[in-house]
Amino acid sequence: MNTTDSGYYVVIFSSTLRSAQLDEDSEYARTARRMAELAAQQPGFLSVESVRQGLQGITVSCWQDLAAIARWRQHPEHQAAIERGRQHWYEDYHLRICRVEKAYRGPARDTAVPGDTQQDGRG
């Protein structure tokens, strides 16, 4: 599945850390890496991207369907990490599960999904 398609699902995880976890060997950093690695092994996983700026972070992971997201959420190692995050690492977080309705890529490969009428194109 190409993620310029629509109809798949994304999980947007926006977080604020309690303190900057800059040490790449911190338990937080090690857990974050392990979760990215483990997520990528789950059935229905498509892709993940993650950006952090100081205490603020946004991670967007893409999944084939809601069932895949639910299964990943129930994974014992993930559950343990979620609980650890709630208790120790995050000041706040906001998790949104969303269905992708339309997707575009740019600037060179600016393609809309078929049927979209908002796209003005470049000629």
Added chain:
Amino acid sequence: MNTTDSGYYVVIFSSTLRSAQLDEDSEYARTARRMAELAAQQPGFLSVESVRQGLQGITVSCWQDLAAIARWRQHPEHQAAIERGRQHWYEDYHLRICRVEKAYRGPARDTAVPGDTQQDGRG
């Protein structure tokens, strides 16, 4: 509308800049600030959050409906900024328009939308 609700829409804008635009007075930085300010004035706008780490950035904006997103996309000043971005600033970008199906907040205010059965709670 509280963004722990569902049924609203998000635009996920993931981008890679051609070069680090660290100067806060660069045309890119000024345009990015202006677009955030202008977006917030549009009917149907709910919220925006943006994180950048080196060349990689993720911006998530929330909107009441698809019509609000389409109107903002058609705004002349926004159109000009999109074109400028395509031509000059972005190596690549990926824009996804999504419908929020479920939303959670944590860790202190860990609430699920009604009807969700994946939430295991904390006690």
